[in-house]
Structures are given as C-alpha cells and as structure tokens.
Amino acid sequence: MNTARQMLLACTLALSLPGLAAAAAAPGSAAPDFALAARDGGKVRLADLKGQVVMINFWATWCGPCRQEMPLLAQLNTKYEPLGFTLLGVNVEPDSAAAVSWLKGMPVTFPILFDTDSAVAGSFGVEGMPSTVFVDRKGQVRYIHRGYKPGDEAKYADMIRSLVKE
Amino acid sequence: MYKAIRLVLLLSLTAGATGCANVEPWVKPYERQYFADIVMSAERDPVAAAYLNHVFEAREGARGATGSHGGGCGCN
Numbered sequence: 336m337n338t339a340r341q342m343l344l345a346c347t348l349a350l351s352l353p354g355l356a357a358a359a360a361a362p363g364s365a366a367p368d369f370a371l372a373a374r375d376g377g378k379v380r381l382a383d384l385k386g387q388v389v390m391i392n393f394w395a396t397w398c399g400p401c402r403q404e405m406p407l408l409a410q411l412n413t414k415y416e417p418l419g420f421t422l423l424g425v426n427v428e429p430d431s432a433a434a435v436s437w438l439k440g441m442p443v444t445f446p447i448l449f450d451t452d453s454a455v456a457g458s459f460g461v462e463g464m465p466s467t468v469f470v471d472r473k474g475q476v477r478y479i480h481r482g483y484k485p486g487d488e489a490k491y492a493d494m495i496r497s498l499v500k501e
Numbered sequence: 502m503y504k505a506i507r508l509v510l511l512l513s514l515t516a517g518a519t520g521c522a523n524v525e526p527w528v529k530p531y532e533r534q535y536f537a538d539i540v541m542s543a544e545r546d547p548v549a550a551a552y553l554n555h556v557f558e559a560r561e562g563a564r565g566a567t568g569s570h571g572g573g574c575g576c577n
Contacts, residue, residue, distance in 0.1 A: 427531040456531040464530050
C-alpha cells in the first residue's frame, strides 16, 4: 500500500507539472520582455521603456470590442503621454495587412506592433481578446484587464493615473 | 495479481482525475482567426449544399434540422 501511495503522489505531481509550467505573466511579476516590429518601421523593445508606465493592448481586426476601444485608447494615449505614459497596441494577427489597412481610417498615434507568430501574446498568457496589460515604471505587471465593454475606458484611466503617480 | 490490477486502476484513476485539470481550449483566444479559415467551414459551396439538402429532403420526405432554411412546419 505504501508503494501505491507513493505512485499516486508521483503521478499527481507528474500530471500537474505541465499546468504549473504554463503559468504566464501575472500581476506582481516582471513583464516578459519583447522586441517587435512597429507600424512606422523600426522596432520597439519593452525594456527600453523602463521608467515609463506602459499599457499593452492585445488586439486584432477580427475582434469587435478591440475595434470599438481603439479610438478611446488613442484618446487615453494623447491625454496621458506627457506624464510618462506609453501605449503599445500589439496586433496578434499572422497577416498584418488587415490591421494596416483598417488603421488608415483611425486616429491612432500610439505605436502599433505586429506579433505575427503570437509569441508575445503567448508569453503574456493572453486569456481573452482584447487583453490589456498595465506595466509600472519598474517593469512589473500590475494589472491585466480582459475584454472590453463600454465604460471600461474609465477603469483604464484610473489605473493609468494611479501608476503614473508612483 | 490483485496488486497489479489495483496499481493499474489507481494509475488510470489518477490520470483521469488530474489530466482533466489542464484541458484548455486548444485554440488560444488570440488565434481565433484560424476558425474563419475556409477549411473550417462544413459546406464549402453554399449553392451546391442547398441543392443537395433539397434533394435529401425530397428523398426522405421530411425537412428541417439539416442546416437548410425552413423551420419544419411543412409550410415552405
């Protein structure tokens, strides 16, 4: 019986390990660094933005709420940019042509990055679309917002204000 | 012999109990564009499919619940 109990323990451990390994960015942990190609050419690296409050928005053109919040995000960016705030829009589509053509009609001035192989979305463990990650001035993930419904932009603004003050 | 059976039972039980805990959607939320791929559609050609559904309904003497339009009221 003792060996059976040991076997049970070993099996439980072995089978639960993959679940533990899949743990992604969580509030309080350091934000996984990335460097992605931007819409205006060039590259944006998260580590270079240390000292700024960074809001990372994962979006796609096939995602309705993402399209809905895009103009509001642009407003947030222009409002809080002077306080040491950067908004990064990470497009998760394998083909970024749709995003480029859709953005032509949008008043978006913040950097749009192309995560064509979904590596960054994977490293942040994006669990819904859109997902918005708030990174503080020390490079720590502070808050992850899943989805968007009208009114959520007020939550975004509250979060930005509290992080900018730190 | 009993010991072996018990071990196998125990192993399968543990596998069953813990394996389910890690099942997630295989397509991640940020990969959902793959659902819109043409290979994901059950009917590639809607016109041909509608015709075949019509033939099927005529042959079976019943309609509805095949994905074609009409609610099964017999009035269309």
